[in-house]
Each structure stands twice: as C-alpha cells, then as structure tokens.
Amino acid sequence: MKDRIVFENVSKFYDEILGVNHLNLSIPPGITSLVGPNGSGKTTLMNLMTGLVKPSRGQIYVLGCRTDDPENLFKMVGYSTQFDAFPKGLTGFQFLYSYLQLSGRDSHTAEQLAWRAIERVNLRNDAGRNIAGYSKGMRQRIRLAQALAHDPKVLVLDEPLNGLDPLARSESIALFRAAAELGCYVIISSHILHEVDVISDQVILLSNGYVVAEGQIQTVRSEIQEHPTQILIRCTRPRELAAKVIESELASEIAIHNDGRGLLLKTRNSDNFYLALNELALNGIEIESVTPADDDVFSVYEYLIGNEEVVR
Amino acid sequence: MAIYRRSYKPYTGALTATWSRWLVLFRYARRNLFRSKVQTVLFTICFFYPLLCLGGIYLAHNLSFLAQIGVSGNLISIDNRFFFRLLAVQGVLAFLLTAFIGPGLISPDLANGALPLYFCRPFSRAEYIVGKSSVLAITLSQITWIPGLVLFAIQAGFAGPRWAWDNLWIAGSLILGSLIWIAILSLLAMALSAWVKWRIVAGALLLAVMFFGAGFGQAINAVLRIESGYFFNLGYLMAAVWTDLFRIESEQSLSAGDAWIALLVYCVICLGLLVRKVRAYEVVR
Amino acid sequence: MKSVWWRQLKAVMRLELKKTFFARRGLWIYLVALLPVLLFMAYATAVSRVQGRMADVARHGQKPLTYQDLLAVKQGMTNEEVIASVGKPASTVRWKVARTTGADASEDGVHERYNYSDGQQELYVEFVDGRAETVIVRDGNNLQRDSVMFAGVFQFFFLRLAIFFGCLGVFMNLFRGEILDRSLHFYFLAPIRREVLMAGKFLAGLIATSTIFVASEVLQTTAFLWAFHPNVRNLYLYHNHGLEHAAAYVGITVLACIGYGAFFLIAGMFFRNPIVPTAVILIWEGINPFLPAVLKQVSVIYYLKSLCPVDVPVPPGMPPLLALLISNPEPISEPVAVFGLLTVALVALYVSSLQVRRMEINYTTE
Numbered sequence: 001m002k003d004r005i006v007f008e009n010v011s012k013f014y015d016e017i018l019g020v021n022h023l024n025l026s027i028p029p030g031i032t033s034l035v036g037p038n039g040s041g042k043t044t045l046m047n048l049m050t051g052l053v054k055p056s057r058g059q060i061y062v063l064g065c066r067t068d069d070p071e072n073l074f075k076m077v078g079y080s081t082q083f084d085a086f087p088k089g090l091t092g093f094q095f096l097y098s099y100l101q102l103s104g105r106d107s108h109t110a111e112q113l114a115w116r117a118i119e120r121v122n123l124r125n126d127a128g129r130n131i132a133g134y135s136k137g138m139r140q141r142i143r144l145a146q147a148l149a150h151d152p153k154v155l156v157l158d159e160p161l162n163g164l165d166p167l168a169r170s171e172s173i174a175l176f177r178a179a180a181e182l183g184c185y186v187i188i189s190s191h192i193l194h195e196v197d198v199i200s201d202q203v204i205l206l207s208n209g210y211v212v213a214e215g216q217i218q219t220v221r222s223e224i225q226e227h228p229t230q231i232l233i234r235c236t237r238p239r240e241l242a243a244k245v246i247e248s249e250l251a252s253e254i255a256i257h258n259d260g261r262g263l264l265l266k267t268r269n270s271d272n273f274y275l276a277l278n279e280l281a282l283n284g285i286e287i288e289s290v291t292p293a294d295d296d297v298f299s300v301y302e303y304l305i306g307n308e309e310v311v312r
Numbered sequence: 313m314a315i316y317r318r319s320y321k322p323y324t325g326a327l328t329a330t331w332s333r334w335l336v337l338f339r340y341a342r343r344n345l346f347r348s349k350v351q352t353v354l355f356t357i358c359f360f361y362p363l364l365c366l367g368g369i370y371l372a373h374n375l376s377f378l379a380q381i382g383v384s385g386n387l388i389s390i391d392n393r394f395f396f397r398l399l400a401v402q403g404v405l406a407f408l409l410t411a412f413i414g415p416g417l418i419s420p421d422l423a424n425g426a427l428p429l430y431f432c433r434p435f436s437r438a439e440y441i442v443g444k445s446s447v448l449a450i451t452l453s454q455i456t457w458i459p460g461l462v463l464f465a466i467q468a469g470f471a472g473p474r475w476a477w478d479n480l481w482i483a484g485s486l487i488l489g490s491l492i493w494i495a496i497l498s499l500l501a502m503a504l505s506a507w508v509k510w511r512i513v514a515g516a517l518l519l520a521v522m523f524f525g526a527g528f529g530q531a532i533n534a535v536l537r538i539e540s541g542y543f544f545n546l547g548y549l550m551a552a553v554w555t556d557l558f559r560i561e562s563e564q565s566l567s568a569g570d571a572w573i574a575l576l577v578y579c580v581i582c583l584g585l586l587v588r589k590v591r592a593y594e595v596v597r
Numbered sequence: 598m599k600s601v602w603w604r605q606l607k608a609v610m611r612l613e614l615k616k617t618f619f620a621r622r623g624l625w626i627y628l629v630a631l632l633p634v635l636l637f638m639a640y641a642t643a644v645s646r647v648q649g650r651m652a653d654v655a656r657h658g659q660k661p662l663t664y665q666d667l668l669a670v671k672q673g674m675t676n677e678e679v680i681a682s683v684g685k686p687a688s689t690v691r692w693k694v695a696r697t698t699g700a701d702a703s704e705d706g707v708h709e710r711y712n713y714s715d716g717q718q719e720l721y722v723e724f725v726d727g728r729a730e731t732v733i734v735r736d737g738n739n740l741q742r743d744s745v746m747f748a749g750v751f752q753f754f755f756l757r758l759a760i761f762f763g764c765l766g767v768f769m770n771l772f773r774g775e776i777l778d779r780s781l782h783f784y785f786l787a788p789i790r791r792e793v794l795m796a797g798k799f800l801a802g803l804i805a806t807s808t809i810f811v812a813s814e815v816l817q818t819t820a821f822l823w824a825f826h827p828n829v830r831n832l833y834l835y836h837n838h839g840l841e842h843a844a845a846y847v848g849i850t851v852l853a854c855i856g857y858g859a860f861f862l863i864a865g866m867f868f869r870n871p872i873v874p875t876a877v878i879l880i881w882e883g884i885n886p887f888l889p890a891v892l893k894q895v896s897v898i899y900y901l902k903s904l905c906p907v908d909v910p911v912p913p914g915m916p917p918l919l920a921l922l923i924s925n926p927e928p929i930s931e932p933v934a935v936f937g938l939l940t941v942a943l944v945a946l947y948v949s950s951l952q953v954r955r956m957e958i959n960y961t962t963e
Contacts, residue, residue, distance in 0.1 A: 014959070052782055052958040068954075074788035081786075083960065085779035087612070089620050101608035102787035104601040146783070350873075411872055423777075510777045515872040516769070520762045523879070527758040528632060531750045535640045 002064035010058030036206035078147035337443030414501025415514035431592035457490035499582035609797025630813035637820035659684030748907035856897035859945035
C-alpha cells in the first residue's frame with residue numbers, strides 16, 4: 001500500500017448530489033489519466049485524493065499517508081487545481097516563494113526552489129508581475145509551478161494543459177514524462193483525448209461518479225467485448241484480401257478504405273485474426289501496415305461512456 | 313451538426329420596447345430574492361406591524377366594543393402621529409430588508425465579470441442601475457407607503473370624506489417620506505455593492521454606515537459640543553425630515569431643510585460612486 | 598518539528614499582514630481608526646481657540662477678574678452696576694431691535710452685549726435698554742471634566758463601534774475572505790497543520806488590529822491633552838491617574854481586539870453571511886446588562902466595561918432602561934475581567950481549530 005495511491009470503497013455526496021460512489025482504485029507510479037465527461041467526478045476524485053474534501057465513506061491512502069494529515073501529505077503531493085483564482089496582490093515569484101515558506105522552508109531554500117520552478121514553466125520574464133495581470137496560459141503555468149516547486153512524489157494536475165499554447169503544451173507534457181520516469185505518480189485529468197492517449201501509462205474512465213474502467217488503454221480495450229476490434233490494413237489489392245477474410249469468417253464487418261488502398265475490418269477475435277493474416281496475405285498481396293483503429297482512449301471513451309461529442 | 317453547416321439567419325421578429333428592457337433585470341433579481349428563506353421570512357414579518365395598525369384602526373372606530381372590554385375610546389388616536397409611527401417602524405424594517413437584498417445586487421456581477429456581458433448589448437449603465445434599484449424600490453415600497461396608503465384609505469372609509477379631505481396631506485407625507493428613505497437606502501446599498509466585490513462585505517458595510525455613522529455623529533457632538541454630528545446619522549436626518557413632513561413638534565437639533573440638503577448630498581455621493589464603478593471593463597495593473 | 602511550525606506561523610502571518618497592513622483593501626481600517634483621532638484633533642483646535650479667546654478677553658478687560666467676580670453679576674443689574682462690579686468689558690456689541698408698542702407705533706429697543714473672562718470661564722451679559730436681561734457664565738474646557746467625555750467616547754464609540762467593526766472586517770475575512778476569493782485551497786495544499794494556519798491568521802489579525810487601534814488610542818490621548826497647558830496636563834497625568842488611565846485604555850484596546858477577533862474568526866468559519874452574526878453580536882452586547890449572570894459572561898463588552906478606569910455618569914433625565922445600558926452596576930475585578938475575557942477568547946479559538954480541521958473546499962456553494 002505504501003507504493004500506491006489507494007481508494008477503498010470511497011464515496012462522496014454533496015448533500016443529495018453524487019460526487020463519486022464506490023471507488024476502489026490502486027494507482028501505480030507513472031502517468032495516470034482521469035477521463036470522463038463534465039460532472040463525472042474527476043475533480044472530486046482529485047480533491048478527495050488531496051484532502052480538500054473529505055469522503056462520505058471509505059478511506060484514501062496516498063503512499064501510506066492518510067489524506068486528513070496535510071502536514072505529511074503535502075510534503076509528497078503537489079496539486080494544480082482547476083480554480084483560476086490566486087491570493088491577491090502577489091507576483092508570480094511571491095506566490096511561489098510564500099507557498100514554499102508555508103511549507104516550512106527557510107527563505108534561502110524557498111527562493112531557490114521558487115526560481116527553479118519558475119524556470120521549469122518558462123515564466124522567468126513575468127515572475128515579477130502581479131498574477132492578476134497574467135494571461136490564462138500564464139496563470140495555468142504558475143499553478144503548475146506551485147505544484148512542482150517542492151519536488152513532490154505525487155503530482156495531481158487538474159486539466160493542466162488548459163489555456164496553454166502548443167509549444168507550452170508540449171513542454172508541459174515533456175515535464176510530466178520526465179517526472180514519471182523518475183518514479184513519480186502523475187495524475188492528470190484532461191478532455192484532450194489524443195494527448196491523453198500519447199502520454200498516459202494508464203487511464204481511469206469515470207462516468208456519473210463511477211469508475212467505468214481503469215488500466216492500460218490496450219488492456220481496457222481488449223476487455224470491451226461488445227465492440228469488435230477495428231483493424232486498418234494498408235495493402236495492395238485490398239478487394240482480394242477482403243474476399244479472403246470473408247471466406248475465413250474471422251471478421252464480422254469489412255469496408256474498403258476510401259482511397260482504395262486499404263480495408264477496415266471489425267473482428268471479435270483479433271488474436272486469431274493476426275495469426276491468420278500471414279496466410280491470408282500470401283499470393284502476392286503486399287501488406288504495408290496493420291494498425292488497430294480503435295485501440296485508443298477516444299474509442300474506449302466512446303464505447304464505454306457514450307456518444308457525447310468529444311475533442312479529438 | 314456543425315454550426316457552419318446550418319444556415320444561420322438573424323432574428324427578424326418583433327423587439328421589446330427599449331424603455332422596458334430594464335424590467336428584465338428586475339424580474340430575475342426579484343425571482344432570486346424569494347429563493348432565500350431568510351429574506352422571505354423577513355419580508356413577511358414586515359407586514360405584521362401594518363396588520364397591527366389595521367387592528368388599531370378597526371378598534372378606534374368600534375367604540376362599543378372597547379367600552380364592553382372596559383377600555384377608553386380615546387386610547388387609539390388615528391392621526392399624523394399614528395402614521396408617523398407606522399413609517400418609523402416600517403423604515404427600520406426597510407433598512408433590515410435592504411441589508412439582506414441590497415448587497416447581492418451588483419457585487420455578484422462585479423465578482424463574476426458579468427458587467428461586460430450586460431454592456432456589450434444595447435443596454436446602458438443608467439438602465440442597469442435603474443433595473444437593479446427597481447428591485448429594492450418596488451420591494452421597499454410594498455412595505456412602506458403602499459400599506460400606509462391602504463391604511464389611510466381604510467381609515468378614510470371609516471372616518472368619512474371630511475376626515476380624508478382634511479388629512480389628505482398625511483397621505484402625501486407618507487408617500488414622500490417613504491420615497492426619500494427608499495431612495496437613500498437603494499442608492500447606498502447599490503453604491504456599497506458596487507464598490508466591494510463581495511456581497512457579504514457590502515452587507516457588513518451597510519450596517520457599519522448606519523451604526524458607525526450614528527455613533528461617530530454622537531461622538532462629534534459630545535467632543536466638540538456642537539450639533540453638526542447629526543449629519544453623519546442617517547436615521548436622525550430621516551427622523552428630522554419625517555417629523556417635519558408629519559408636522560410633529562420635536563426637539564430635533566437639525567432643521568428639516570438642513571436634513572433635506574444632507575440627504576441630497578448623500579444621494580449625489582452614492583450616485584457618483586455608482587457611476588464610477590459600474591463600467592464595462594476593469595483595468596488590473 | 599516545532600521550529601518548522603514556528604517558520605510556518607511566521608510565513609502565514611507575513612502573508613496575512615501584507616494583506617491587511619499594506620493592501621488597498623485594508624485602507625478602510627485605517628480610516629475607522631483615524632476618525633476618532635481627527636475628532637480629538639478638532640477638539641484640541643477648538644480648545645486652543647477657546648482658551649486663546651478667553652485669555653484675550655481677560656487681558657483686555659479693565660481689571661483681572663476671578664470666578665466669584667463673574668458670578669456676582671446678576672439679572673436685572675444696570676450697565677453702570679455691572680461696570681462697577683467687574684469693570685469695563687473687553688468687548689461690547691450694540692444693536693437695535695424694533696418692537697411694537699401700540700396699534701400703529703413701534704420703537705427701537707437697544708441691545709448690548711458685554712463679554713468678560715477670568716481666563717478659565719466666560720461671562721456674557723445681554724442688556725436690553727440698559728438692564729441685564731441674560732447672564733451666562735460658560736465654563737471653558739476643564740481637563741478633569743473632559744476626561745469623562747473622553748471615557749464616554751472610548752467606551753461607547755471606540756470600543757463598541759470602531760474596534761467592533763474594525764475587527765469584524767479583519768477577522769471575518771481571515772477564512773471567509775479566502776473562500777470568497779477562492780484562494781483558501783492554496784493554504785490547504787501546503788504541508789501545514791490547519792491549527793498552525795488558524796493560529797497564524799489569528800495572530801496576524803491581532804497584530805494588525807492591535808497596532809492600528811492602539812496607535813489610534815495613543816494619538817487620541819495625545820490630541821486630547823495637546824491643547825491644555827503643560828501644568829494642567831502634568832497634574833492630570835501624574836497626580837490624577839491620567840497616565841494609568843491612558844495605559845488602561847491601551848490594554849483594553851488590545852483585549853478588545855483579542856475578544857472580538859476570536860468571536861469574528863469563529864463567525865467567519867460558521868456563517869456564510871456575516872450580517873447575521875454581526876447583528877446578533879451587536880444586539881447581544883447591547884442587551885448584556887439585562888442578561889442572566891451566566892449568559893453575561895459570554896460577551897466581550899461585559900469584561901471590557903469592568904476594566905474601564907473612568908465611570909461615565911448617567912445623564913440626568915435618562916430613562917432607567919437606557920441608564921442600565923450605560924452604567925455598570927456589577928463591575929468585576931480587573932484580574933477576573935482579564936482572565937474571563939482571555940478564557941472566552943481561548944474557547945472560541947479552540948472551537949475554531951476544530952472547525953478548521955473539518956473545512957472542505959467547495960467554492961461553488963458560495
């Protein structure tokens with residue numbers, strides 16, 4: 001338990017409104033993404049993990065530490081919240097510096113760590129300005145800096161890429177990856193599924209306060225039996241290949257790609273299909289690529305949570 | 313379907329009259345008003361005293377009943393003092409109601425950045441202020457001069473047209489006295505609401521202006537041995553105006569004319585604060 | 598661990614003091630504290646002018662006068678009799694007023710005013726047609742008497758209103774203000790015990806309010822004493838307990854900040870809207886004399902009243918109920934008052950510490 005973030009049968013109700021219910025999670029190191037529509041409980045889960053709200057039922061342990069012990073919890077947890085408000089009258093540097101002093105660091109250490117965090121988020125030129133005058137992206141970055149400043153073991157980031165330009169996004173993603181490689185637990189919530197797809201080691205899908213699925217994307221996808229696996233094969237002579245696949249009865253649905261140089265098929269038994277593909281591709285059919293077409297977060301999201309409009 | 317695929321057409325139907333658009337603010341603010349149980353209860357309590365006065369008017373005109381219970385017929389006298397007391401009590405309740413309603417009028421719009429949303433439409437600052445103040449004005453009217461006029465009419469019905477004609481000035485005093493108090497309270501509440509982004513701070517400030525102002529005024533009079541401290545006491549100023557309107561002899565240290573001027577100055581200051589703060593943009597340095 | 602707590606406490610206090618002492622939003626507290634200072638500066642100016650005028654009148658009179666000489670002038674005396682008694686006046690004002698004597702007749706009545714002074718009091722005599730019709734002896738400013746006025750302003754304005762509203766604004770916002778600003782979570786996200794956070798915020802509020810209001814009280818006392826002659830001042834300060842009174846007022850100011858601060862800190866945690874607890878505390882403190890003994894003790898003003906060094910007398914003709922509000926018929930001893938107030942404040946702080954541990958961040962309900 002000391003090497004995991006554990007939720008034991010956790011529920012949270014806001015009066016009669018359900019936040020989350022019956023959460024049982026064990027989050028390993030690496031980048032874990034929380035994915036779900038608005039109101040699914042992502043922020044509630046993060047607030048529970050960081051002790052900002054208390055569970056109505058259940059227990060939460062972050063690397064063995066209870067969440068009602070902020071003095072020890074926040075030595076190893078850094079949380080970048082969704083709240084776009086800051087203490088008034090502070091510059092970016094003062095904000096980080098005072099936060100580090102609140103953590104009990106002496107002034108010299110606090111100053112060093114503050115500048116280091118500012119450098120990491122590329123805000124050196126604006127550190128002396130009042131936060132109230134920052135753009136949305138800059139406020140997001142200073143929030144990130146505040147979460148990172150004390151080198152936490154656990155980083156909880158609520159929509160950390162919100163408001164960032166493409167360059168800042170890729171820099172932030174590199175930052176998260178670097179932290180994960182050092183053994184940190186990085187928990188991110190995001191609506192930008194293609195980025196979640198790229199950076200996450202595992203996902204937790206939430207809907208209406210319940211965990212719908214958790215684990216590595218491919219593992220989750222393989223367990224969704226109701227939706228056949230979609231495979232895109234780029235090849236010469238796709239019609240010929242399609243005819244052979246139909247004969248073999250390994251696919252439930254086949255469609256020729258629009259450009260005529262591939263086919264998209266659905267199969268309920270992808271392992272057998274892959275094994276059979278070698279034989280099917282004999283007789284001069286050149287296969288350029290075989291790619292799972294729905295082995296991503298977007299597809300998993302759509303299958304499990306619904307046909308709500310999502311951002312690709 | 314993506315928006316660009318839809319064929320977009322602007323609205324071509326009838327538009328509401330420009331002069332009536334401030335009523336939109338009134339409607340929504342009024343609806344929010346009665347969502348609060350505390351405010352609803354307080355609003356209901358504001359009608360207790362007028363009902364008591366109604367009972368008093370009835371008893372004053374049913375002398376046989378009074379005689380039966382052994383009470384002198386002259387116990388309740390329905391005259392200018394009677395209506396002055398009504399206005400005084402309702403005036404206090406109006407202040408309390410304003411302390412609950414007033415702060416929530418402009419502060420939330422400021423705090424949530426809603427002013428640009430209002431003013432990016434064909435909607436002026438004056439209309440905004442009128443719309444917001446109408447909530448207070450109409451609600452406070454319902455507990456001050458309206459029940460006062462109803463009681464006057466009932467009394468006139470009992471006492472006859474001669475009494476009504478001789479005392480018609482009391483009705484005028486009721487209306488004017490109420491309106492000036494409503495104007496002061498509305499402008500003060502809105503000015504404070506516009507100056508602080510937090511509704512609760514605006515409420516506390518309103519209490520402070522009343523109590524602190526009165527206390528400071530008394531301190532000035534005690535220390536400097538003058539009477540000018542009363543200019544800081546809104547309640548005293550209002551009482552001076554009301555005693556003059558209702559033709560009641562009193563030992564007020566300030567003349568009614570001075571009180572009127574002071575109240576006018578307060579109104580101008582509050583209006584100035586409102587004009588300064590109710591803008592479509594806010595510069596943050 | 599304890600050195601960490603101490604560093605964290607200082608960090609919280611530094612942050613909070615910056616918001617109160619040096620921020621624009623804290624300006625109103627300075628204004629509240631400054632107003633009584635301005636009042637007593639105006640008093641000092643008025644006293645100086647009155648004393649200057651009386652000295653001038655005394656100097657320009659025909660002969661030096663005593664208080665008994667001034668009292669010797671009575672209504673009905675003629676000009677000559679008054680001049681014979683107290684000499685020619687320093688200044689004379691003469692005017693005529695028409696009065697009706699018959700159906701179509703009128704005549705002018707001659708009015709004169711004579712002004713005398715012994716340096717401490719002034720005598721005004723108004724003659725109508727050569728006879729004294731109005732005789733007024735007006736006291737100048739008397740430090741001993743005016744110290745009672747000072748005590749009245751301290752007890753009824755400075756304590757009950759200035760410090761009350763100042764502490765309301767500072768302490769109520771320590772947590773409630775952070776919630777409204779949506780910035781409280783930054784404190785909760787730091788590895789700091791919530792009790793340390795609460796203590797730091799309370800101490801910062803206390804330092805801010807105590808500094809501002811003690812400074813105000815010292816300046817008020819200075820302004821109050823400024824215009825009097827140094828001999829009169831020293832007599833009051835060193836022989837008539839003036840210095841002790843001044844020290845007592847400073848101590849009471851600090852205790853008031855502690856008491857009201859604890860009350861408003863806890864109110865800010867439990868109530869979203871401060872109007873309700875403010876009104877309740879105002880009324881509770883107001884009706885304190887009428888409460889049973891046990892309930893009386895749950896009040897700040899109950900202890901502070903007993904510590905005030907000067908009793909403010911009840912003005913003549915005041916209704917008994919109002920007289921009860923002003924007087925303090927059952928004062929308690931000073932050690933008990935201080936101990937009681939500190940105990941009440943500590944209990945309030947303890948309850949606050951329990952509440953702060955249970956607080957959750959849920960800005961959407963505000």
